[in-house]
Amino acid sequence: MASTPVSPGTASPLGGRFIADPRPVLDRLRESCPVTHTTSPAGQEVWVVTREADVRAALLNPRLSLAREPVDVGRPHRALDMTLVNYDPPDHTRIRRLAAPALSAARLAPWRERVAELAEGMLDGLGRRESLAGVANLEGAEGADRAERLEVELLADFAQPFAFGVMCEVFGIAEAHRSALRAAMDTLADAQGHSVAEKEAAVSVLDSYVRWRVDLGASADRGAGVIGEVIRTWTAGNETPGAAAVSREELLDLIAMLLLAGYDSTVQMLALAVLTLCAEPDGLAPLAATGELSPSAVDELLRMDTPGPFATTRHALSDVRIAGTVIPAGSQVLLSLTAANHDHRTHTDPQLLRLDRTTRSRQLSFGLGPHYCLGSALARMTLVAALGGLARRWPGARVAVGTERLRWRGGFLHRRLVALPV
Known part of the structure; x- marks a missing residue:
């Protein structure tokens, strides 16, 4: 099938309301x-691949590269100057092997109970707010009605502190460092809401903390959690003759x-x-009815919607033929995970949420390969832990405003809700 030509002055289909509903x-x-x-909102020519079979094959195609050369910014190297998605194998494999064992499902399994405890503790805090809202100098039906109408801002009141708390425990981040790190990561995550100076300061905080952990890891006390394990693996690998060394940078x-x-x-x-569950007739109730929420139900929610509509942008190392169309060498290529997750050729009635969907494990929100x-x-x-706890306590939860009033930031590669009043 022939591709759509790029017309000068044509608005990008990836702009406007795309980030609210792609x-x-x-x-x-x-x-x-x-x-x-087509073009990106910035006017750059891109190729967009949308069918599930094509996206799946392209994610595994080594001719679609993520690698880029380091940029000389005229200063010493700083954390995040390059990331894992800036490498292709074998360099990617060489670096990734440091963290993959520590983050495997088997290695993380002992944390499951503690993560559930964290969720319950934070939900207890919201529950106390609910009680106060319902009984503050009110009795009977009026107090019950106010309790029913408890409103929380899901991101600030629960999602952000919970996700950060889980990461701190699993990664081994001491209490003394959490406040500064949380502020820095909130700034970097919401780049549009902060000045260049604020973002630079946040990178410096993150860089300083990571350097301190690496220095600590080289001493007698090698540190705790996933970070400690990654550093131990790095130290041992670099001490092994003939090993493919990973640099300190x-x-x-x-x-x-x-x-x-991870945050x-x-x-x-x-x-x-x-947001997806609240749009359903029964809200979160089906999750509560299942008792212990399963990872497979989460897969269906990942299939329905994801912050990243596309995988990280690839560039074609040579001419690549996809679905009868030749993408020229040097082109920027966007592989749409969202489009693939809603392809009716793979998922019957893809617009419907089905927690028992038999094809849910084929969702591509985490990528492939x-x-x-x-x-x-x-x-x-x-x-x-989070969704199970929310569903058990408040199965009738609803979004407190119309979806048209929700505010979004970010861009077509990573969309972000600013707030979610529930």
Whole structure:
């Protein structure tokens, strides 16, 4: 099928209301022109791939590269100057192997009970607010009605402190460092809401903390949690003759990326899952009815909506043929995870939420292949605890405003809800 030509002055289909609801645009592209030549909102030419089979194959295609050369910024290297998604195998494999064992589902399993405790503790706090709202100098039906109408801002009141708390415990971040790190990561996650100076200061905080942990890890006390394990693996690997060494700068970038990506993506996914459930006739009640929420139910929520409509932008190392269309060498390529997750060729009635959907495990929100999300097991554990706890306590929860009034920031690659009043 021929691609759609790029017309000068044509508005990008990825702009405007796209970040609020990308599915109508992506559905149209998938069914009319599954390999589309268009522009980004910044005017850059891109190719958009939307059918599930094509996206799945492209995620595994080594000719679609993520690698980029380090940029000389005229200063010493700082954490996040390069991240894991800036490498292709074998460099990607060489660096990723430091963290993959520590973040595997088996290694994280002992944390499941503690993560559930954290969720219950934070929900207890919201519950106390509910009690105060219902009984403050009121009795009978009026007090009960106020309790029924408890309103919380899901991101600030629960999702952000919970996701950050889980990450701190699992990664081994001491209480003394949490406040500064939380402020820095909130700033970096919401780049549009902060000045250049604020973002630079936040990177410096993250860089300083990661350097301190690496220095600590080289001493007798090698540190705790996932970060400590990653540093121990790095030290042991670099002491092994013939091992593919990872530089100190690459280690700093890896740890900083794990911290930042593991926080904001989980917060936003939790918000989108609640938004999806609240739009259903029975709200969160079906989750409560299942008792212990399963990771497979989370897979269906990941399929329905995800903060990242596209995988990280690839560039074609050579001409690549997808669905009969040749994408020229050097082109920027967007692989739409959202479009693939809603492809009726794979998922029957994809617009419907079905927690028992048999194809839910084929969702691509965590990617596929060498760049499959390192933090997927931790994200699933966090979402299971949070959504299960919310559903058990408030199965009738609803979004407190019309969806048209919700505010979004970010962009077409990573969309962010500013707030979610529930």
